[in-house]
Amino acid sequence: NAGVTQTPKFQVLKTGQSMTLQCAQDMNHNSMYWYRQDPGMGLRLIYYSASEGTTDKGEVPNGYNVSRLNKREFSLRLESAAPSQTSVYFCASSPRTEMNTEAFFGQGTRLTVV
Amino acid sequence: DAKTTQPPSMDCAEGRAANLPCNHSTISGNEYVYWYRQIHSQGPQYIIHGLKNNETNEMASLIITEDRKSSTLILPHATLRDTAVYYCIVKRSQGNLIFGKGTKLSVKP
Numbered sequence: 001n002a003g004v005t006q007t008p009k010f011q012v013l014k015t016g017q018s019m020t021l022q023c024a025q026d027m028n029h030n031s032m033y034w035y036r037q038d039p040g041m042g043l044r045l046i047y048y049s050a051s052e053g054t055t056d057k058g059e060v061p062n063g064y065n066v067s068r069l070n071k072r073e074f075s076l077r078l079e080s081a082a083p084s085q086t087s088v089y090f091c092a093s094s095p096r097t098e099m100n101t102e103a104f105f106g107q108g109t110r111l112t113v114v
Numbered sequence: 115d116a117k118t119t120q121p122p123s124m125d126c127a128e129g130r131a132a133n134l135p136c137n138h139s140t141i142s143g144n145e146y147v148y149w150y151r152q153i154h155s156q157g158p159q160y161i162i163h164g165l166k167n168n169e170t171n172e173m174a175s176l177i178i179t180e181d182r183k184s185s186t187l188i189l190p191h192a193t194l195r196d197t198a199v200y201y202c203i204v205k206r207s208q209g210n211l212i213f214g215k216g217t218k219l220s221v222k223p
Contacts, residue, residue, distance in 0.1 A: 004157070033210065042201060042213035043158065058210065090157050092211075103211055105157030 002026050004106035006091050012112045013081045021076040021109050023091030031094045032074035033058075033103070034066060036087040043090060049074055050096075081113045118202045123218045126196075132189040134217050136202030139183040145206050147178060149187045151198040152216070158201065161187065192221045 007022045030051045035043040045058030049068040065077045094103040119137040126132040148163040162176045169176045175188040201216040
């Protein structure tokens with residue numbers, strides 16, 4: 001099983017450029033999440049989607065937009081990248097937000113904004 | 115969701131039990147204790163979770179105090195591959211996983 005797949009794995013952007021981080025899961029999960037992790041820090045929740053067709057802000061949503069394209073895919077868009085958005089981005093999925101089950105994480109996208 | 119407090123780092127000898135503490139003194143009755151770990155900047159990996167009772171699975175044991183204000187994750191026979199950052203998270207059923215800084219566990223030969 002592939003689990004949660006993120007693309008790309010690495011990306012370098014210039015300030016002001018835009019890009020979309022892709023995430024897909026093959027576990028038929030309802031809920032999906034985007035986190036960022038800065039050096040020496042824990043993960044911070046950017047946006048989440050409790051179910052197909054819904055999205056909600058997390059702790060640090062500014063500068064980002066998301067799209068839950070279908071049940072499998074949840075993308076994160078940076079419209080105008082800033083150096084402060086240099087980070088490692090993790091996508092995750094779980095059966096349902098309200099259920100007490102484990103979340104599965106992708107391997108991350110390492111983004112550098114210069 | 116209640117906050118958690120963990121030591122920033124711990125060492126453990128290979129083959130010995132690793133006991134990782136977590137304080138969650140403001141936990142509510144409907145909040146669960148979750149443990150995840152992150153090995154060398156990979157995506158976090160679920161370990162175990164519990165509400166009141168002690169829990170055990172193939173990876174670890176979770177001991178929750180009777181007043182639920184603290185818990186301990188036990189890795190019974192730590193190996194070098196258990197070197198990771200361990201996150202203790204308190205979460206309501208409807209809540210999201212909110213990560214702190216965790217405990218960096220170093221397993222030494």
